[in-house]
Amino acid sequence: MPLMRLRVTGSDDSVRAISNLLTSLDGIEHIEEVDDLMSHLDDDDSSSAGLVDDQGPGQHALEIEAPNLATAARVRDAVEALAFDLDVLVEFDTEED
Template identity: 40%
Template sequence: MPRIQLRITGDRDVFDDVINALHGIDGIERVEEIDDFMNDFRDDSSSQNLSDDMSSKTYTVEVESPRGKLERVREVAEETAGSREAAIEFVDPDENEI
């Protein structure tokens, strides 16, 4: 089953909204939050933990869906995150899975 990972930068409410929207897509097999152990690591420690950096956090979700649904997953996630002004990044699935 093809998988795709999404990284969402925003607050927890935005991330939860995206997960709920993805659960609403017919045929989705699995939507699961993935722990990102590098989330709090910064290359530039001079600005680490400044108030500007602490308002948003990056969350990762992995979605497993039939081949024909991956584009719909992207559309729904992008629309939901974008409406809440959160950044979203798509980590492409393995080339063999598309």
């Protein structure tokens, strides 16, 4: 069973739309938003607090279990199309053998 990991750079609403799309696809039984394992060490009293570089869309990580490679390919195509429509960035993590 392929486990797909993807990162979405966009608003909470965009991530919710992608999750809703994924739950509507046949064969997808498990979708989970996972926490970022790396802390960003943003302090309120930091000299860089509030700079333009710190403001922007959030990053979200999703894990999706697909029953087979064909369904995983359909998931990727559907997410890419929706990401284009929503104007968000989606990165897919792949594990090379």
